[in-house]
Amino acid sequence: MLNREKGAPPLYHQLKEILKQEIEEEKYKKGDSFLTERQLQEKYDVSRVTVRQAVSELVNEGYLQSSRGVGTTVVFSKIDENLKQVISFSEEMGRHGITMMTSHCVMSRERAGKIVAKNLRMKKDCYCYRLERVRCAQNIPVVYSITWLTNKYHLPIDNDLYKDSLYKLLQEEYSIVIAGGRDTFEAVLATEVIGKFLNITPGQPVFKRIRSTYDQDNDVLEYTICYYPGERYKYSVEL
Numbered sequence: 001m002l003n004r005e006k007g008a009p010p011l012y013h014q015l016k017e018i019l020k021q022e023i024e025e026e027k028y029k030k031g032d033s034f035l036t037e038r039q040l041q042e043k044y045d046v047s048r049v050t051v052r053q054a055v056s057e058l059v060n061e062g063y064l065q066s067s068r069g070v071g072t073t074v075v076f077s078k079i080d081e082n083l084k085q086v087i088s089f090s091e092e093m094g095r096h097g098i099t100m101m102t103s104h105c106v107m108s109r110e111r112a113g114k115i116v117a118k119n120l121r122m123k124k125d126c127y128c129y130r131l132e133r134v135r136c137a138q139n140i141p142v143v144y145s146i147t148w149l150t151n152k153y154h155l156p157i158d159n160d161l162y163k164d165s166l167y168k169l170l171q172e173e174y175s176i177v178i179a180g181g182r183d184t185f186e187a188v189l190a191t192e193v194i195g196k197f198l199n200i201t202p203g204q205p206v207f208k209r210i211r212s213t214y215d216q217d218n219d220v221l222e223y224t225i226c227y228y229p230g231e232r233y234k235y236s237v238e239l
Helices: 011-024 037-044 048-060 089-095 114-120 166-174 192-198
Strands: 064-067 071-074 079-082 100-111 127-137 140-149 180-189 205-214 220-229 233-236
Touching (some): 037 048, 048 064, 114 127, 114 140, 114 220, 140 192, 192 220
Parallel strands (some): 079 233
Antiparallel strands (some): 064 071, 140 220, 205 220
């Protein structure tokens, strides 16, 4: 319901948030024709200007697409990742026809703390690599990740190199074979940092995935923590 009391957020913003939630809950699925301007006006008892502004913002945020002669269609869809294989996020999304882009990427060297050192099977305070990234689909943040990489390999500190698939880079440029891995999952609440990077409200539920992968020598290659907004993501597991 729209709040029309004095001091309430603008009607177009309220309408946008209502429609966004319905799309994220898959009441309207990717490829569906969306409600017309007249239908939205009648359903929510708002002006044409309000409807146009709300729809325009949803187009800009990657939820809807407007085409002359076709109308407005839904382009947002929850991302379904199969957990059976150890493949890169970019490759997984590519299988769904989703083009990924990186909005934030910082590669650095740091001394491993106790937890990181344990997971990388190295001594505490030894240097390792730290890669922090935000990956987006349809210009919407879908994963915030922090990856720690072993110092076994000499990797360049160049942010631009890590904006695409990390696994592809390691395999093609450094001949590193990813022989296996292990994922664990839990539901947690978004902190302020997670909320900032995923563009969600702190306190919202998110999926947390912890991944360790191993190279051809069965040495730990990476230790990664990923956060996924629950309303934009779902997992499937083959049994």
